[in-house]
Amino acid sequence: MTTRQMLEFMSKGGSGIISETADYYWVRVLNWFEMYVSKTDKSVSPHLVQDGFWESWITKWVIDNVDEDTFFIDVGANTGYYSFLASHLGATVYAFEPNPVYYGMMFSTCSRTKTKSVFMSEVALSDYWGEAVLHIPLELHGSASLTDIVTHETTKVNVNVRPLDEMVSQYSQNHLVLKIDAEGEEERILKGAKNLIDNAESVVVLLEYTPGAYSSDFVDYLFDNYHVSYVDGAGGEERAFIPWLEAQRDWVMLVLR
Numbered sequence: 665m666t667t668r669q670m671l672e673f674m675s676k677g678g679s680g681i682i683s684e685t686a687d688y689y690w691v692r693v694l695n696w697f698e699m700y701v702s703k704t705d706k707s708v709s710p711h712l713v714q715d716g717f718w719e720s721w722i723t724k725w726v727i728d729n730v731d732e733d734t735f736f737i738d739v740g741a742n743t744g745y746y747s748f749l750a751s752h753l754g755a756t757v758y759a760f761e762p763n764p765v766y767y768g769m770m771f772s773t774c775s776r777t778k779t780k781s782v783f784m785s786e787v788a789l790s791d792y793w794g795e796a797v798l799h800i801p802l803e804l805h806g807s808a809s810l811t812d813i814v815t816h817e818t819t820k821v822n823v824n825v826r827p828l829d830e831m832v833s834q835y836s837q838n839h840l841v842l843k844i845d846a847e848g849e850e851e852r853i854l855k856g857a858k859n860l861i862d863n864a865e866s867v868v869v870l871l872e873y874t875p876g877a878y879s880s881d882f883v884d885y886l887f888d889n890y891h892v893s894y895v896d897g898a899g900g901e902e903r904a905f906i907p908w909l910e911a912q913r914d915w916v917m918l919v920l921r
Contacts, residue, residue, distance in 0.1 A: 665728075666724065666727065667724075667898070667899075668720050668721055668724050668897070668898050668899050671694070671717065671720055671723060671724055671727075671899075672715070672717060672720050674694075674695050675693070675694045675695050675715060675716035675717040675720075676715055676716055676717075677695060677716075678692050678694075678695025678696075678716055679691070679692060679693070679695070679712075679713070679714060679715055679716030679717075680692065680713070680716075681713060682698065684703070685700075687702065687703055687704075687769075688700040688701060688702060688703060688769060688772070689701050689702075689703060689709070689713055690776075691712055691713050691716075692716065693712050693716050693717060693718075693745065693748075694716055694717055694723070694749070695716060696752060697748060697749075697752050697777070698773075698777065699712075699743065699744060699745070699748055699773045699777075700743075700769050700770075700772050700773045700776075701713060701743055701769075702743070702765070702766070702769060702805060704802075704803065704805075705743075705803065705804070705805040705806065706803040706804060707803075707804045707805060707806035707807065708742055708743055708745065708805070708806045709743065709805075712743065712745065718745050719917075720899070721895055721896070721897050721898065721899045722870075722895055722899070722917055723746075723749065723899070724898070724899025725870070725895045725899045725900070725901075725917075725919075726746060726749055726750065726753070726843075726870075727749070727753065727899075728899065729841060729868065730749075730750050730753045730754075730755050730841055731753055731754055731755065732753075732754030732755065733754075733838055733839050734750065734753070734754075734755040734756070734839045734840075734841050735755065735756050735757075735758070735839065735840050735841070736750035736751075736755040736756070736757045736758075736841050736843070737757075737758045737759075737760075737828070737832065737840070737841070737842045737843065738750070738757060738758070738759040738760065738843050739760050739789050739828070739842070739843060739844045739845065739846055739853055740760070740761070740843075740844065740845040740846040740847070741759040741760060741761040741766075741770060741784075742761065742763075742766060742805070742806050742845075743766065743769065743770070743806075744759060744761070744766075744769070744770040744773060744782070746843060747759040747770070747782050748773065748779070748782065750841075751779060751781045751782050755781070755841075756781050756783075757781055757782040757783065758783045758784075758785070758831075758832060759782055759783070759784045759785070760784075760785050760787060760788075760789055760831075761784065761785075761786065762786060762787055762788035762798050762808075762821075762823040762824075763798065763800055763805065763808050763821075764786060764821060765800075765805075766805065767784065767786040770782075770784055771784060785831060786823075786824075787823065787824045787825065787826050787831070788810060788823045788824070788825045788826075788846075788849075789825070789826060789827065789828050789831070789846070789849070789853045789856060789857075790810070790825050790826075790827065790849055790852045790853060790856055791827055791852040791853070791855040791856035792825060792827065792852075792856070793825065793826055793827065793830065794824075794825050795822055795823065795824055795825060796810050796822070796823060796825045797810070797820050797821070797822060797823075798810060798820065798821050798822075798823045799811070799812055799818045799820055800818055800819050800820070800821065801816040801817070801818050802816070802817050802818065802819060803816070804816060807847055808847065809846075809847035809848060809849070810825075810846075810847075810848075810849055811847070811848050811849075826856075827856030827857070828842075828853065828856050828857035828860055829856055829857055829858065829859045829860055830856075832860055833859075833860070838865055838866055839865075839866045839867075839868075840860075840861075840864045840866065840867040840868070841867075841868050841870065842857065842860075842861070842867065842868070842869045842870065843869075843870040843871075844869065844870070844871045844872065845871075845872040846872075847874070848874055848877035848878075850871050850872060850873070850874070850877075850878070851877075851878040851879060851882050854869070854871070867921075868919060868920070868921055869890070869918075869919070869920035869921075870895075870917060870918075870919060870920075871917070871918045871919075871920060872915055872916075872917055872918075873909070873912070873915060873916050873917070873918045874915045875912050875913060875914070875915070883906055883909055883910060884906075886918070886920065887906055889920075890920035890921060891903075891920070891921045892904045892909075892918060892919070892920060893918070893919045893921070894916050894917060894918050894919065895916075895917040895918075895919060901919050904918065
């Protein structure tokens, strides 16, 4: 079994820019597959260019928990890193990315690699049907949010908003892995996916939890409805408890089963 350290070592050995266009670098990631990344992004893209991986502990979790029997839903797909990783692990993937530039970049990767297992939607997910403003930091593209951002200069685009239950009503795979990373919108996205989750035979939710971003009863809701753990530094899982979660000051990746 690959460890986090082995994954990082092998990825760095094969990382780097293969070619470039006016807007993108074409890079090899995880010393395994290739994809486009943005030249102007200073959050995720530099790591993919220099290291060949992003969030290696979460990458290892995905590798250990996704296979050809998985339906992988990637909410907040960003560059498409986790979507393409899941695809190469054999999963069928549905990726949601409302940033039109990144949606186009993912589409270009799919076209160039002739990927047929990644289905994409340019909508923002929440618990309602309508429109909203997406705030996109000019240099930290991975932090785009439906909530106004005052700490960075942003560009704003109008996006369609849908509940996940309205977008995905059924799937053929037995095992559903739902990854949600949406800069504070996770609570509402989870609420908007209730029917999908309730009707799934087997489901795991991989949710980025940001302290202070949710309603006062969200933590109780999580522990009342799920077995809650978190992805540890080695890429495994450790059981989470309410006092521990409430004491966090930075984001953690929760695993809800």
